[in-house]
Amino acid sequence: MGTTITEFMLIPFPAVQGLQTLLFVILLLIYTLTITGNIVIISLIWTDNRLQTPMYFFLSNLSFLDILFTTTIAPKLLACLLEEEKTISFAGCISQTYFYFFLGTVEFILLVVMSFDRYGSICNPLRYTIIMNSRACLLLVLGCWVGAFLSVLCPTIVMSRLPYCTAEISHFFCYIAPLLQAACIDTYFIEMISFLLSSLILLTSLVITTVSYTYIISTILRIPSAQGRRKAFSTCASHITVVSTAYRSNIFVYVRPNQNHSLEFDKIATVLITVVTPLLNPFIYSLGNEKVKEVMRESVSRTVLPHSKGT
Numbered sequence: 001m002g003t004t005i006t007e008f009m010l011i012p013f014p015a016v017q018g019l020q021t022l023l024f025v026i027l028l029l030i031y032t033l034t035i036t037g038n039i040v041i042i043s044l045i046w047t048d049n050r051l052q053t054p055m056y057f058f059l060s061n062l063s064f065l066d067i068l069f070t071t072t073i074a075p076k077l078l079a080c081l082l083e084e085e086k087t088i089s090f091a092g093c094i095s096q097t098y099f100y101f102f103l104g105t106v107e108f109i110l111l112v113v114m115s116f117d118r119y120g121s122i123c124n125p126l127r128y129t130i131i132m133n134s135r136a137c138l139l140l141v142l143g144c145w146v147g148a149f150l151s152v153l154c155p156t157i158v159m160s161r162l163p164y165c166t167a168e169i170s171h172f173f174c175y176i177a178p179l180l181q182a183a184c185i186d187t188y189f190i191e192m193i194s195f196l197l198s199s200l201i202l203l204t205s206l207v208i209t210t211v212s213y214t215y216i217i218s219t220i221l222r223i224p225s226a227q228g229r230r231k232a233f234s235t236c237a238s239h240i241t242v243v244s245t246a247y248r249s250n251i252f253v254y255v256r257p258n259q260n261h262s263l264e265f266d267k268i269a270t271v272l273i274t275v276v277t278p279l280l281n282p283f284i285y286s287l288g289n290e291k292v293k294e295v296m297r298e299s300v301s302r303t304v305l306p307h308s309k310g311t
Contacts, residue, residue: 097175
């Protein structure tokens with residue numbers, strides 16, 4: 001039988017003198033850059049008519065998701081690095097678990113939608129504007145949120161009903177693996193359900209994205225002019241980079257049938273997932289996309305030139 005847990009004690013990183021402060025400064029800088037970078041991307045897309053297309057609409061949603069995703073983890077992690085007692089309430093822990101997997105699932109479904117959008121644009125350009133109209137884009141994004149909400153809700157409810165023997169969580173945030181290690185009962189069945197859901201979401205979305213890009217690349221290679229091939233590929237390069245970064249780390253951490261393993265190495269992988277990847281995405285899309293770079297340069301020029309004329 002487990003005890004009634006009202007709060008969990010987080011064990012984020014080894015308590016080495018000076019390490020906590022250094023990590024706080026680094027992570028605060030990364031978090032600030034992540035929020036700023038994604039807000040810049042959203043602002044550019046929603047204020048410039050040249051970026052009012054389905055591809056950039058989905059990109060703005062991805063940036064919004066990255067803000068929410070990293071905010072689910074980063075503020076509490078930063079607080080834990082400064083506080084003596086690194087605790088989180090039971091309700092807060094379950095909520096963090098839910099929103100972490102909910103927002104992560106939305107993002108992977110959205111990446112599939114973005115690959116489908118690129119497929120339509122390159123492989124079926126004559127019908128693209130008819131298929132990917134404003135209503136279709138809104139429904140696709142809504143489907144991402146509703147599908148993720150339903151797929152994550154039941155496992156989270158199960159986790160909230162488990163009996164727990166210890167209030168210690170050997171991680172810097174709450175998610176399924178450390179919670180299962182703290183449970184009093186045999187969690188094999190729950191681990192298998194978690195494994196199957198993770199596999200379904202990650203591997204299925206990976207297969208669909210891979211198939212889409214197989215058709216896209218084969219279509220690009222048939223374009224007769226080199227300039228046309230470069231232009232077509234440039235619209236996909238950023239998305240391919242983001243997809244490959246996201247899938248590598250997430251499949252390594254979550255597509256495993258057995259969750260009873262050392263969490264120390266997982267901490268490094270989840271730092272990449274929760275902190276580094278949301279930081280990289282706006283830079284990948286801004287530096288790897290000519291149209292975004294052009295709009296950004298013009299926006300900076302409009303901001304800087306009036307000040308320079310005033311002086």
